[in-house]
Amino acid sequence: MRNLLSMEYLTNEEVMEILLRAQEFEKGDDTLLTRSYNVSNLFFEPSTRTKTSFEMAERKIGCTVIPFDAGFSSALKGETMYDTVKTLEMIGMDAVVIRAKEDEYYNELLEGINVAVINAGDGAGQHPSQSLLDLYTIYKEFGYFEGLKVTIAGDISHSRVAKSNATALKRLGANVRFLCPPEWAGDFEAHHSWDELIEDSDVIMLLRIQHERHVVNKSFSKESYHEEYGLTFEREAKMKKGSIIMHPAPVNRDVEISSELVECERSRIFNQVRNGVFVRMAILETILKGR
Amino acid sequence: MRNLLSMEYLTNEEVMEILLRAQEFEKGDDTLLTRSYNVSNLFFEPSTRTKTSFEMAERKIGCTVIPFDAGFSSALKGETMYDTVKTLEMIGMDAVVIRAKEDEYYNELLEGINVAVINAGDGAGQHPSQSLLDLYTIYKEFGYFEGLKVTIAGDISHSRVAKSNATALKRLGANVRFLCPPEWAGDFEAHHSWDELIEDSDVIMLLRIQHERHVVNKSFSKESYHEEYGLTFEREAKMKKGSIIMHPAPVNRDVEISSELVECERSRIFNQVRNGVFVRMAILETILKGR
Amino acid sequence: MRNLLSMEYLTNEEVMEILLRAQEFEKGDDTLLTRSYNVSNLFFEPSTRTKTSFEMAERKIGCTVIPFDAGFSSALKGETMYDTVKTLEMIGMDAVVIRAKEDEYYNELLEGINVAVINAGDGAGQHPSQSLLDLYTIYKEFGYFEGLKVTIAGDISHSRVAKSNATALKRLGANVRFLCPPEWAGDFEAHHSWDELIEDSDVIMLLRIQHERHVVNKSFSKESYHEEYGLTFEREAKMKKGSIIMHPAPVNRDVEISSELVECERSRIFNQVRNGVFVRMAILETILKGR
Secondary structure: OOOEOOHHHOOHHHHHHHHHHHHHHHOOOOOOOOOOOEEEEEEOOOOOHHHHHHHHHHHHOOOEEOOOOHHHOHHHHOOOHHHHHHHHHHHOOOEEEEEEOOOOHHHHHOOOOOOEEEEEEEOOOOOHHHHHHHHHHHHHHHOOOOOOEEEEEOOHHHOHHHHHHHHHHHHOOOEEEEEOOHHHOOOOOOEOOOOOOOOOOOEEEEOOOOOOOOOHHHOOOHHHHHHHHOEOHHHHHHOOOOOEEEOOOOOOEOOOEOHHHOOOOOEOHHHHHHHHHHHHHHHHHHHHHOO | OOOEOOHHHOOHHHHHHHHHHHHHHHOOOOOOOOOOOEEEEEEOOOOOHHHHHHHHHHHHOOOEEOOOOHHHOHHHHOOOHHHHHHHHHHHOOOEEEEEEOOOOHHHHHOOOOOOEEEEEEEOOOOOHHHHHHHHHHHHHHHOOOOOOEEEEEOOHHHOHHHHHHHHHHHHOOOEEEEEOOHHHOOOOOOEOOOOOOOOOOOEEEEOOOOOOOOOHHHOOOHHHHHHHHOEOHHHHHHOOOOOEEEOOOOOOEOOOEOHHHOOOOOEOHHHHHHHHHHHHHHHHHHHHHOO | OOOEOOHHHOOHHHHHHHHHHHHHHHOOOOOOOOOOOEEEEEEOOOOOHHHHHHHHHHHHOOOEEOOOOHHHOHHHHOOOHHHHHHHHHHHOOOEEEEEEOOOOHHHHHOOOOOOEEEEEEEOOOOOHHHHHHHHHHHHHHHOOOOOOEEEEEOOHHHOHHHHHHHHHHHHOOOEEEEEOOHHHOOOOOOEOOOOOOOOOOOEEEEOOOOOOOOOHHHOOOHHHHHHHHOEOHHHHHHOOOOOEEEOOOOOOEOOOEOHHHOOOOOEOHHHHHHHHHHHHHHHHHHHHHOO
């Protein structure tokens, strides 16, 4: 593994290796890398948890983190992604973590670049480190993927998380179903009601309504979204024993999920954040060692 | 001490403990914490000295500082303060230092949050680390608070510093007086002329005119403010022997104080900045050790 | 050397000392400073390579880097450069690296400031660390400066790089020529065609067209600039054996230079970036040791 660009490029074996390594980190393995690598985080879109999680993971495995202020960089002067990343390579970076608005921005970086590229979200494309932490959260809970019923609910067609997770979960043997308003399904075959899904789901994975990308109240208000597609108290009460609730966050409280369910017993929403650090340690270590 | 939210929550004993520990740091104590703690600084309002001072203090006592870009975080996506701080807790932070626009934003964080919260300024509320460094500056100068005549001059009702310092200084036995234009007094009982104050003040504490919050030139120009309420050469000449001038900075030169007095013999303005690092080391150490 | 403000203040001996020390760093010298110095980077204008390069160099020689968010600092509240830098001195900084919009902003810092100031670009003034890395790139290539024919092409009158390099190269014995559209020459005596320059230049140093400062398409489009003043394939083919192409970057591809020449054999554009780290290590070490 030289880069992490999209879940589509990972084999099941590579996925499992990362999950198992993450588990070792969670159990307290504090092996540092044999030398200090230089890493920089290029976030061209706002982020709290992904960026901070990478910052923590990088330090925990012993990297030197060189700050990069994407909102105040030469990208403002029209510099291409290739030139920005090549510049960071020449300055001595071993890896760059990138979030950018453009789908598959990384295609520009496949040739001529010798620094590792870790995709932390590309437009409406993929978000593989989030996907891996979601998989890790599920794996910790159930110990397997085969046959698990996973329902992904929300703005499917615009969601990086939906795409990344659907790809990976299906390949690992899970039974993935989608729920969304008809106009948000895009190319996905989706359910439009919780009725057939709420009682037998092992995992309910809620997606953030992207106010940034998608105006909710064109077709319905926040309240009516919550009523029709959100996880309400009534719906949560119907969920089967041992099933869990996930959300990549930030949560729109009382839209995707009732505010009071965010930290309920079934919820793994904040655990996902915690798991993310171990998974990103595993991703970084695997990639940096492999080069 | 598990958090530092407001001077109102600190006993005189807790205040003195921090001042004395700051003094040890200033004298060269370089004891590091027994383990490395992770800290993040969340500044939702511009700041140079407070943020940089915390950044320095954190490194000096051996913390790992995880960067957080408040101007480019999920707060932009409407995330609540609770969710942001809970996320940072799950990522592994031991303490967060927060400056935010909302008065008492920290009330949202009193339950369910296990990370230490250090208030670096809440709206027009409190600014306790500034207050403690002001107290330390006075304590270094006089060795006691009892009976000291302290005059606080400026935009009293909007000043976090005025509120924090008034609370603490009175409780420590100082005689605190306020000076400001009648329309800025708010709930405070204030003088409106230097006449009764200039000659017997031990400490004159000038406050920054908050252009951001308060348009000066509605009622008077910068020049007329300086003339009526600023510290001019003529006024400084009347100050008693051994008395000092303080200002939390940034200074509006020739408004609150004549530009040429900023570094005069009586001025402790830049010393305050220096003292701030030792005081913040003491705050951080006390809180992190106490958890 | 206590500061680095302008190439005009450096003797040839000081320049050569830095180049030779940079070469030692490039060859693998990993001597750290005898104590850890605190450094902060104040970039009031966007930058990728200069800021990131300093960040890397500082860490490589063992400095502690204290972050400073210029876009979110008290400068927004109208604080003077003197007060900002004095504040950072009191907080414990040993050196500050500054990029600012104002020409010779550093004149404000010559008195009363005890922290080292490294100019990373002042308005349309100088950019000495870029100049030193350009000199290092030339020195590595040729081993001498005496008699070298160096052509500097582009927006001469607004370019910090042109000014800094012209000053230094002439003094070191190089034969410096300028090329630009007549209206961009300013006080420089410049050629307006490549004809007399392309075949005998040892170094062609292209300058970035400053869209920020200068609207290109008033007098000509990007295409016509490229045609008349850019480095095209045809022109590159006429360059003499052993000659090199330089550009401080970010490059406007297909304006100053044909996109496909950016990484051609003659190009040292990305090598310059790599050299910058060693040169900045030498600058920082020289200044910090000298204090």
